[in-house]
Amino acid sequence: MNEKQAFESVKKQLKQARYDHTVRVVETATKLCERYGQSVEKVRLASILHDYAKYRPSGEMKNVIKTTEWLSDDWCNYGEAILHAPAGAALIREELGITDEEILHAVVFHTTGRAGMSEIEKIVYLADYIEPGRKFPGIDDVRDASEQSLDYGCLIALSNTVTFLISKGHPVYPDTIHAYNELLKTRGLK
């Protein structure tokens, strides 16, 4: 699947505002690739497709997750906001024939992060967080941190996310804390 086909596929799945967000994530991810010497092809494809499942009903997303062998059922226990990420990965595999594991992982973990993220996963995670349309408290700290390193950008994004979720009384997917703890240890190394 080339980029043009991918854009056409997600355009059918998304409302206009969400599609515009997707375009900005792709642009931001491309800039991060240039800055950090990462080849763009997989990053751009994952970025185009990252919100593919955003408007599926939560019942369908849960069903997709539970019937997809390579996804943990535990995704269904932490609120609805994170379902579209793993469900989206399963659906782009099933409906669009995307089988590249690096792309699939980048989609699965684009909302939560995880310990052991690849560079591709980090770029998609961060681009989704800092694209210029995002406006929320602390976002400029994450943008500044992203200028220093991918790891530091992800660390500050993860910190903000956990603090926000707790302030709202929302659950925290454990992989988010595992990612935070891991990046805290490697801070300053990249």
Added chain:
Amino acid sequence: MNEKQAFESVKKQLKQARYDHTVRVVETATKLCERYGQSVEKVRLASILHDYAKYRPSGEMKNVIKTTEWLSDDWCNYGEAILHAPAGAALIREELGITDEEILHAVVFHTTGRAGMSEIEKIVYLADYIEPGRKFPGIDDVRDASEQSLDYGCLIALSNTVTFLISKGHPVYPDTIHAYNELLKTRGLK
């Protein structure tokens, strides 16, 4: 071991200020037992002994944890502040002959919490957090929540703890997030 012996044992291990804290934790835990209909014996013994290892050198605490079969080595990967809890449990077993699992668990998890805490564990965890000598942002919210239910008190304490740790750039022991997520689900049920 009776209470008098336990107090004498910890007095030798602790500086005066920490011993005074321990006495306040025992008093607070006793009140929580009365409020929530929990028998006091094990709660008071766990409270007396909860900081037993507080002043052991971190190298000794890590060694104790790594050589204690029923403690995960993973305790050693999240900073020094939490070591005294699992190490203390191992040491009161080894040095004082405490073998009651409910008491040992209450000491192990008094700093981090965990999913599946017993009532005894919740009371010791909460008493350590809210005893009247504690002064930090948000403490009155935890005290108020503790009047509503043990679960709600623990939930607000866990929330505060995670937010504080992240604001300081400290690691978060995963059991703390597991406890938070679990109590969020049961909120309002007790």
